[in-house]
Amino acid sequence: MTERLYDADSHLKEFTARVVKCTRQDGVYAVLLDRTAFFPEGGGQESDRGAIGSAAVLDVQISGGEIVHYTDAPLDEGSTAVCGIDWKRRFRNMQNHSGEHIVSGIVHRLYGLDNVGFHLGAEMTVDFNGELTREQLLEAERLANEAVYENVRVRAYYPPKEDLKKLDYRSKLELTENVRLIDIEGYDLCACCAPHVKRTGEIGIIKILDSFKNRGGIRLFIKCGSDALSDYDEKYANVLKISNLLSVKQCETAAAADRLAEENRALKFEISVLKKRLISEKAENFKPRSRLTAVFEDGLDIKELQLFADALYKKNGGIRGVFSGKEGCYSFAVCGAESELDAFFSGFKEKLNVRGGGRNGMVQGTAAAGRKEIDSFFDPAD
Ligand SMILES: [Zn+2]
Incomplete structure (x- = not known):
């Protein structure tokens, strides 16, 4: 049985021990010593690290009642080794x-x-x-x-x-x-x-x-x-950065972040009101060239896409799609009379890489397609 030096002296950083056994095991070496200051994993705490001679200790476990040191290099059985534990970790x-x-x-x-x-x-x-x-x-x-x-x-x-x-x-x-x-x-x-x-x-x-x-x-x-x-x-560095960014004292960063979040909410609301106004103006002034049209507009979320497509359909009839996003990855909403829309959408899904669905005269989803492909699907004569 290995003498547990850490039991009596928790501050022992260096010691000498005799290598009792050293066997190769799964690419590492399992080493038994006559005495050890290495604490093996146990009671919820991870094991010590360090070195036995020139071999690094990778893990220490109790196995079969013995304290086994797993090292990255072999040690001569019977030799005496100077051992050191990773004190910072311990x-x-x-x-x-x-x-x-x-x-x-x-x-x-x-x-x-x-x-x-x-x-x-x-x-x-x-x-x-x-x-x-x-x-x-x-x-x-x-x-x-x-x-x-x-x-x-x-x-x-x-x-x-x-x-x-x-x-x-x-x-x-x-x-x-x-x-x-x-x-x-x-x-x-x-x-x-x-x-x-x-x-x-x-x-x-x-x-x-x-x-x-x-x-x-x-x-x-x-x-x-x-x-x-x-x-x-780490937290100090964070607070310092926030206090500099918001130009407030460090103890006032939470209140300042609160104000910022509140301002952000108000701005988002204002933007959504402006977008709605823009959508209804654009829908009002829209001059359709054919019964099926696709409109591309930046920065619209799904609700805004639906609102726009619905306004276009209500004013002009036909099938009206609105797309937002980037080339090869568009979100969309399309409105039309239910009878006509179903047939249109199944063709749309089949032809272009489209995911989505809907009901009551409105479908929405995403299209992994380019603007040209979408345009020519809506209006082949274009
Ligand atoms: Zn404990």
Whole structure:
């Protein structure tokens, strides 16, 4: 059995170990060491990365009760290797995982909910078996950050079996043997196999970002430490850009965006009124050359196409089509007397690449055809 160095010292970045076994497996190498500081994937947290000698560690898993390091190069069995873990990745995982314990401990104490799901990969999600209001989440977040300011001790230990019975700790599994507890002084006691920070000050800010209802409970997206800082950087850059674009103070960007959206709505309405006026004027002045006509007009949506085709038909009879879009991809509406239109449209569909349909003397859809083809279908003499 490999000695788990990360169990006793979560801050061990470099160590030497003996290569016990190295076998080729699916294009990579499966390596067993006599001792390791590499944390294997487990308890919702992804595995460590790093190097064993000159081989890169691609993944670490528990397989058949052993900690297996998957590397990109072979290692000599029996040799001693200097090993280093990707500390940035590990520390980021510890900041998030320890932060999660604090939040889960507080949510459990304040609101009686249990953590029933945890995932720590590119982002961290935590599921609770009940709902929480925004105010409750803000209160939990405030207290969690106080735990950070207090910089209390975080201790990992295996209590004797008799002591375990008397302890009140959070646990997802009903374990009685070899239970490893993480004690965050005054805040939480929880069974967990992962490495954690030594003091809460290492975590940095704990930020509950989004939440949504999930299977009768709630799922939280939480970022701690360096992740929270990166998130802040990204959001700050966004706010800065918006504030420059709208020429407002950073704290007033939401109100300014609101005003902009309102102005946008008003402008859209104004444009639609003007378009309707334009359509009715164009329909009024339209001089048809034949019973079947196709009109091309830029920037019309389906409602406007229908309005235009209908106005043309009402004034002139015949079959009146209006097309908008670009060469090879037009939206259209065509109006005509039902009896005449049906026959016309089935020919139109057959001849040109047309999708669509309709009823009561109006058909609409899209035509993957050119303007010339459409024109000559409507008016072959043209
Ligand atoms: Zn844990």
